[in-house]
Amino acid sequence: MKRFLCIALSALLLLALTLSSPAEEAIETVVTIVRTPEQDHAERPPCFPDPADQFIPLPETENYALNKPASAANHADVYVIKNVNDGKTDTYWESKGFPAEVVIDLQGSFQVSTVAVCLNPSSIWEPRIQEIAVQLSLDGETYAEAAQAADYQFSADTGNRIRIDFTPAEAAVVKVIFLKNSSSRTMGAQAAEIGVY
Ligand SMILES: [Ca+2]
16 A cells, blocks of 8 residues: 555656646746846936036036135134135135135136136035125236126025136136125135136
8 A cells, every 4th residue: 555655646746747847948938037227327217307407517627726725814613715625515615704705826827707606515505695706816916807796596406506707817816705695504605615717
């Protein structure tokens, strides 16, 4: 009897193995391998525009102010003037009051037509308006107005930065004059970066 059961079980096992093979082959024939595409950037549906596309564009030409000697009459707390053109938007200069002038020595004479003022792009920096004027000089003593004082809106939606475009002119020294800041969190002017192009 045991021998009969053993033979019967072996037969059933063989039958099961025989039946399973075609099924596995059938599964293999219907599986389609889809390889994920190589991605080097996040995919964004067209209905969700990239916030960076809304940023105020900065000139792609050389920033003549980057790391050049900069001076101001004063600064608040630890927000020293060297922060104003160190190439980092997470460091900033803040004045103790108004008017507040930032003078940048370009260390050479260049044709310039734009001054950009940036704050930290983080939305923690709530919208504010700063009134700003730009003057240019060839000798650091006599200045000519390039852009008269005007209100500029800073908003994280547009990169927390503004650009002041003016008639191209030769300049060796650029003076950026801040006259007002609408932020309730400071008594002075603020600039994470000032660029001259
Ligand atoms: Ca900075």
